[in-house]
Amino acid sequence: MGAPHELLDLVIFGGNGYTGRLAVHQMAVVMSQHPGVRWGVAGRSRGKLEAVLREAKEKGVDTSDVAILLADVDDADSLSRLCRSCRLVVNCCGPYARYGEWVVAAAVAEGCHHVDVSAENHFTRLIESRYDAAARKAGVFVITSCGLSSVPVDVGVTYLEQNFQGTLSYVDSYLTTHPTAVSVLRGWRHGVIRYSSWESMIHGMAQKKDPEEDHTLPQKRR
Incomplete structure (x- = not known):
């Protein structure tokens, strides 16, 4: 495992988070049937990403050829390098109202397609408002809200x-949930919802009609 020497077909960014880990495990299963597809995982910690790949391997799938890339939403250069390394970035790093825009910006700038698993309507409107024209010009697909x-x-x-x-x-x-049953089955002792999901809900309730006037959302990087 290591940095790729050729362009990867796709990279899962945020691969060591809750959603990212699930995506990596499922991708490993799917890719076992498509050995010609080159893919990787990305995040801030190599150690944590290696641990996720070990977990997948322990479940019976080969992850020895999966590339590991280091990238951080607070480091614009690292996001640019990430998007230059692949054709498609699958962004599992949320909440998207706080962290998602910078990944989209890098993907559009580097000609890399982008998919995320957000469910934040205000984020989707913001991205369409700020990046639709640039994405069309670059021939890049930016697909949001592609998840549960x-x-x-x-x-x-x-x-x-x-x-x-x-x-x-x-x-x-x-969408109906049963918190008591979930908390027992999952063994969660300090709540039944991840903080990132809770933060996404708060941003959603604070949204306004015009995403460019919503000051709860991050502004463009200068």
Whole structure:
């Protein structure tokens, strides 16, 4: 494992976080069926990334050829190097209202496609407002909200549109959780929601109609 010498097909950024770890494990399983695809993991700590790959290997998948890259949202140069090293960056580093924009900015600047798993509508509007024109000019796809909180809803709405007998005006969707059961099964003793998810919810409730006027969101780097 080490830094790539050739352009990688994709890199999972934030691979040692809660969501990133799950993405890495699943990607390792999928990539075992596609040996020609070159991929990597990225984050601030090489040791933590190595531990994630060891966990995946212990579950029976080969991670010996997975590249490790070091990148930090607070280091613009490291994000640029990350995006120059791959064709697609899968950003699992949230909350996105706080950390996501810098990854998008680097991806667009370096001609790298971008996917994230956010469910933060205010972040999506901000990115569209600031980067749509530049991404189109660069021929770069920037896909937000490609995760649990968004994809099932989109699939459900599409299914409803195709089968609804009449004109579909709007759809309300709900997600029900059972905190007590989850906390027992997961062994969580100090709460049933990750802090990053809680922070995303707070930013969501504080959002305004115009993302450029929302002072809870980070401003562009100078």
